Structure formats: C-alpha cells, structure tokens
Amino acid sequence: MADGGPVEHGYPHLETVRAAVNALYKRLSYDTVHAFATSVPPADVAFGDTDDLHLGAQRVAREMVRHYRLPDARMIVGFREMTHAANVELAAGPEYFIELNDRFRTHRRDIGAALAHEVMHVLLHRLGLSFPGTRDNEILTDTAATYLGAGWLLLDAYREDAASSQKLGYLTPEEFGYVLAKRALVFGEDPAVWFTSPQAYTAYTEGMALARRDERQPPLAAAGWTDRRRYAGHRRHARGEGGRPSPGRGRGALTGIPYAFASGDDGRLRVSFPCPVCRQRIRVPVRGRVKARCGLCRTVLECNT
Numbered sequence: 001m002a003d004g005g006p007v008e009h010g011y012p013h014l015e016t017v018r019a020a021v022n023a024l025y026k027r028l029s030y031d032t033v034h035a036f037a038t039s040v041p042p043a044d045v046a047f048g049d050t051d052d053l054h055l056g057a058q059r060v061a062r063e064m065v066r067h068y069r070l071p072d073a074r075m076i077v078g079f080r081e082m083t084h085a086a087n088v089e090l091a092a093g094p095e096y097f098i099e100l101n102d103r104f105r106t107h108r109r110d111i112g113a114a115l116a117h118e119v120m121h122v123l124l125h126r127l128g129l130s131f132p133g134t135r136d137n138e139i140l141t142d143t144a145a146t147y148l149g150a151g152w153l154l155l156d157a158y159r160e161d162a163a164s165s166q167k168l169g170y171l172t173p174e175e176f177g178y179v180l181a182k183r184a185l186v187f188g189e190d191p192a193v194w195f196t197s198p199q200a201y202t203a204y205t206e207g208m209a210l211a212r213r214d215e216r217q218p219p220l221a222a223a224g225w226t227d228r229r230r231y232a233g234h235r236r237h238a239r240g241e242g243g244r245p246s247p248g249r250g251r252g253a254l255t256g257i258p259y260a261f262a263s264g265d266d267g268r269l270r271v272s273f274p275c276p277v278c279r280q281r282i283r284v285p286v287r288g289r290v291k292a293r294c295g296l297c298r299t300v301l302e303c304n305t
Contacts, residue, residue, distance in 0.1 A: 020131070022278055064112075143171070154176060185215075186277060
C-alpha cells in the first residue's frame with residue numbers, strides 16, 4: 001500500500017502479469033473464465049460514511065464471496081494497525097479471517113478494493129494456484145482479481161496529486177489498466193464509467209494502448225507496416241539467403257521480439273508467437289495468410305506469416 005509515498009509507474013511486472021493471465025486460463029478453463037463476464041457493480045460494494053463499519057465490511061466481503069463463486073466460504077473482517085493494507089489467514093476454511101488496516105475506518109470507499117484482493121487469495125488457495133515467491137504470488141492475485149471482474153476497484157483506489165498519493169495492490173496503475181483493458185477487449189465491458197479517480201482513468205487508457213499493441217504484433221494480420229517490414233527481414237534470415245530454411249537459423253525468439261522461427265521435422269519453416277488474449281504460444285506454418293485458433297482461449301486469429 002502506497003500511502004503518501006511515491007507510486008511506481010510503468011510496466012516493471014509485465015511478464016509476470018502476462019504469465020498470470022495464462023495461468024488463469026490453464027487452471028480455470030475457457031468456460032470458467034467466461035463465467036466472470038460481468039464485473040462487480042459499484043452499487044454492490046458502495047460504502048457510505050454513515051454505514052456501520054463492521055456490518056458494512058461484512059456485507060462487502062459477502063459480495064466478493066458471491067462474485068468469486070465461493071458459496072461455502074465465510075469471511076470474518078476485523079481492523080487493526082498494520083503496515084500493509086490487509087491480510088487474510090489462509091486455512092482450511094470454511095471461515096477465513098481478514099484484517100484490514102485501521103486507515104479503512106475513515107477510508108471506507110476503498111474497503112471493497114482491499115477485500116477484492118484478499119478474497120481472491122482465498123480463491124487461489126482453494127484452486128491450488130500460486131507462483132513461487134511472495135512478490136510474484138501477489139502479482140498473480142492482483143491480476144486474477146482484475147481479470148475476473150473485481151480489480152477495477154483496486155485501480156480506482158489509486159489517487160495522486162502534488163501533496164499526497166494512495167495506491168492499493170502490487171501492480172502499478174498502468175499494469176492494472178493493462179489487465180482491465182485485456183478483460184474489456186474479451187468481454188466488451190468498459191470499466192471506465194465506474195472510475196471516480198481521474199488518475200485511474202488515465203492509467204486505464206495507457207494500459208489499453210499497450211493491450212491494443214498486443215493485437216498488432218506480427219505475424220498477426222493487423223500489424224503495422226514497420227513491424228511487418230521488420231518481421232519480413234527476420235523471416236528472410238530464418239530461411240537463409242536461398243529462401244529455404246537454413247540449418248541453425250530461426251531457433252528461438254530474438255531479443256525483444258515476441259515471435260520465433262524454427263524448422264519442423266519436415267524442413268518447413270514455422271513461426272511461434274503468443275496469443276494476444278491469453279499469451280499461450282501458438283505455432284503456425286510460414287505460408288502467407290492463415291487462420292490460427294488458440295487452443296486455450298479459443299480466439300481465432302488472422303495471421304500473415
């Protein structure tokens with residue numbers, strides 16, 4: 001929790017975020033991910049200053065349990081002085097104890113954001129889905145909460161001006177915006193209408209720009225002229241000067257380039273690249289216009305190989 005201190009920006013955790021989206025699809029399946037097509041609506045997690053603190057927190061926690069489809073889980077929410085925004089005790093269940101930072105007694109509008117993260121910890125614990133290391137596991141939790149429809153609250157809790165700042169979660173604002181944009185492109189749901197923080201809207205638009213660039217990387221047909229030209233040069237190099245695959249060439253991805261060329265057992269050149277939706281690697285023959293279907297998220301992609 002950044003509270004008054006500097007807020008990190010940019011995409012320092014981007015590869016872990018992308019790995020987290022891929023892990024969600026692999027663990028939950030296409031059908032389960034698409035069961036979360038509707039986000040938590042603002043009205044269901046609204047928390048007024050006149051609401052009873054403990055009853056209101058329990059109500060919002062129940063809403064998160066409902067949204068994440070954890071009907072047999074009960075959240076008991078308390079408050080205490082602590083460094084982090086919140087903490088959850090992961091046990092066998094069905095009761096889970098969540099502690100929120102005392103600052104939420106007077107910042108009630110952000111209780112939903114804190115609970116979105118902590119209840120997601122419970123879901124991932126039950127799924128047996130985790131990343132090694134505390135940092136990467138927290139990034140997985142933020143990404144999962146955001147992609148499954150509750151993380152817009154975490155981005156909306158980001159506020160920053162010349163005198164103060166606040167941010168919840170481990171992702172940067174732009175990374176939250178990126179995951180929200182990936183979700184919006186899949187489900188056709190625009191979270192921007194729910195933001196109360198202007199900084200959150202800016203971070204979302206920046207994340208959307210990066211998500212759109214994912215859809216325009218070669219060999220995808222939507223790639224721009226400059227990227228297509230660079231791709232053609234790499235393809236010629238992979239084929240060798242005579243236009244045929246050359247031994248030892250095209251093995252692995254070039255530094256900073258998402259695609260990689262390799263010769264198959266039949267000697268024909270193939271290109272592999274990450275699905276722009278779920279980051280699963282897709283491998284297709286190099287033969288001009290082709291359609292590829294991701295086996296993980298079922299997205300059909302127009303390619304120009």
